[in-house]
Amino acid sequence: MEAGPADAVDEYGIPIIPDPTDSAQRKRQAIIDGALAEFLAEGYSAASMDTITSSSGVSKATIYKHFGSKERLFLAVVGGMLPRTYAGLQPCRATLAEAPDLRTALIKLTTGSARALLRPDIMLLRRLVIGEIDRFPQLGQLWYRVSYDMINGPLVEAFTEMNARGTLATPDPALAVQQLVAVTVGVLQRVRTFSPDAVIDDAELTRVVTSGVDLFLAGYAARPAG
Amino acid sequence: MEAGPADAVDEYGIPIIPDPTDSAQRKRQAIIDGALAEFLAEGYSAASMDTITSSSGVSKATIYKHFGSKERLFLAVVGGMLPRTYAGLQPCRATLAEAPDLRTALIKLTTGSARALLRPDIMLLRRLVIGEIDRFPQLGQLWYRVSYDMINGPLVEAFTEMNARGTLATPDPALAVQQLVAVTVGVLQRVRTFSPDAVIDDAELTRVVTSGVDLFLAGYAARPAG
DNA sequence: GTCTATACCAAGATAGAC
DNA sequence: GTCTATCTTGGTATAGAC
Numbered sequence: 001m002e003a004g005p006a007d008a009v010d011e012y013g014i015p016i017i018p019d020p021t022d023s024a025q026r027k028r029q030a031i032i033d034g035a036l037a038e039f040l041a042e043g044y045s046a047a048s049m050d051t052i053t054s055s056s057g058v059s060k061a062t063i064y065k066h067f068g069s070k071e072r073l074f075l076a077v078v079g080g081m082l083p084r085t086y087a088g089l090q091p092c093r094a095t096l097a098e099a100p101d102l103r104t105a106l107i108k109l110t111t112g113s114a115r116a117l118l119r120p121d122i123m124l125l126r127r128l129v130i131g132e133i134d135r136f137p138q139l140g141q142l143w144y145r146v147s148y149d150m151i152n153g154p155l156v157e158a159f160t161e162m163n164a165r166g167t168l169a170t171p172d173p174a175l176a177v178q179q180l181v182a183v184t185v186g187v188l189q190r191v192r193t194f195s196p197d198a199v200i201d202d203a204e205l206t207r208v209v210t211s212g213v214d215l216f217l218a219g220y221a222a223r224p225a226g
Numbered sequence: 227m228e229a230g231p232a233d234a235v236d237e238y239g240i241p242i243i244p245d246p247t248d249s250a251q252r253k254r255q256a257i258i259d260g261a262l263a264e265f266l267a268e269g270y271s272a273a274s275m276d277t278i279t280s281s282s283g284v285s286k287a288t289i290y291k292h293f294g295s296k297e298r299l300f301l302a303v304v305g306g307m308l309p310r311t312y313a314g315l316q317p318c319r320a321t322l323a324e325a326p327d328l329r330t331a332l333i334k335l336t337t338g339s340a341r342a343l344l345r346p347d348i349m350l351l352r353r354l355v356i357g358e359i360d361r362f363p364q365l366g367q368l369w370y371r372v373s374y375d376m377i378n379g380p381l382v383e384a385f386t387e388m389n390a391r392g393t394l395a396t397p398d399p400a401l402a403v404q405q406l407v408a409v410t411v412g413v414l415q416r417v418r419t420f421s422p423d424a425v426i427d428d429a430e431l432t433r434v435v436t437s438g439v440d441l442f443l444a445g446y447a448a449r450p451a452g
Numbered sequence: 453g454t455c456t457a458t459a460c461c462a463a464g465a466t467a468g469a470c
Numbered sequence: 471g472t473c474t475a476t477c478t479t480g481g482t483a484t485a486g487a488c
Binding site: 048049050060061064069070 | 480481482483484485
């Protein structure tokens with residue numbers, strides 16, 4: 001039962017006949033939304049297809065027509081969520097190599113990443129994927145690939161360029177990126193991983209990120225002499 | 227059916243009558259072993275009490291007499307495993323402040339921690355706890371507490387002492403410890419978390435740990451001159 | 453494509469004998 | 471304390487009408 005598409009009309013009074021595919025698409029999205037909520041709340045095994053059926057407002061048979069099985073539904077829902085999670089982290093990447101003040105730029109970049117990745121829903125998704133790695137190794141590979149493409153990859157390029165320019169001195173840019181991320185975002189992530197409700201206010205976040213960037217620069221900033 | 231305690235005798239031919247509590251204790255341990263294996267393999271929700279019954283060799287009723295419920299069994303088994311996991315990391319702690327070469331001592335300490343914490347079974351336990359944090363927040367708190375007592379706490383003390391001696395200069399020792407761990411063990415743990423089968427040979431481990439320690443010392447080693 | 457109704461099975465937990 | 475046998479509920483997935 002769609003919400004009254006049978007008698008819907010446009011601004012001229014012309015009946016709107018919804019594209020059949022359109023209805024299916026909306027139901028598909030409703031299923032995805034309901035499934036994501038259920039999986040995040042219960043994990044894979046304890047998640048109930050009945051609950052997803054109720055919350056999405058469609059019948060169970062429809063879910064199975066669309067996704068085939070609980071496993072496929074899980075992969076589709078979680079796998080589809082990962083790219084969207086890291087999509088908002090693009091800015092500041094190519095800007096880095098040409099930033100007037102490297103320290104400020106690094107702090108801004110890591111602070112932004114930390115804010116995004118520490119969001120409760122993102123941490124929930126992260127815990128879910130980690131807990132289901134043995135059952136769904138694909139998701140681990142996907143997470144790794146997405147986070148590499150969105151964060152590590154661009155930073156490695158930026159570091160390499162800055163090495164050439166002489167503003168940075170990282171013998172192993174790939175490792176240096178991992179270290180920068182670990183010493184800023186990683187420190188805070190570790191806390192939130194085991195204590196989801198730990199309070200990390202802005203002052204604390206800034207303090208940790210700043211200290212991490214300074215440590216990084218102490219090791220890798222280009223030395224004026226020697 | 228115990229393994230022949232009915233006719234067991236000691237070295238003088240005197241029948242050995244097993245303490246009734248002894249049998250219960252052995253069964254209890256068998257349950258714990260079987261449960262741990264099942265929980266690690268399947269996670270909490272998908273783990274089957276029937277499977278634990280089979281693998282432990284006792285009846286299901288006995289399990290419930292001992293532990294009351296699946297939840298309590300899980301908490302007892304996993305919670306009991308955590309301290310044993312970190313128990314082997316004690317050496318090198320107080321030794322640190324008096325080590326002749328700080329860099330070598332730090333590399334040795336972090337290498338040992340990394341070797342232990344990257345073990346496949348420990349990583350499996352870690353993933354299990356992380357995935358069940360929402361259902362069992364106690365385990366998150368316990369993990370945090372145990373790892374703090376075994377690693378961070380002693381290191382904070384050592385750093386504080388070295389600050390006083392002038393061999394180290396960490397404005398915030400607690401944060402410095404987190405950074406050291408993050409930049410050595412943490413970098414490798416992140417890889418193994420999402421790619422359980424990633425190959426990390428000794429050369430790679432040494433390379434990462436050494437680089438991490440050097441980065442740490444670049445920031446916090448006491449400078450000869452102001 | 454979508455629904456209702458159901459098949460089929462495995463789960464956690466317990467009763468009662470010994 | 472321990473076992474065998476069972477209760478009850480919920481799970482995933484599908485058959486068949488529209």
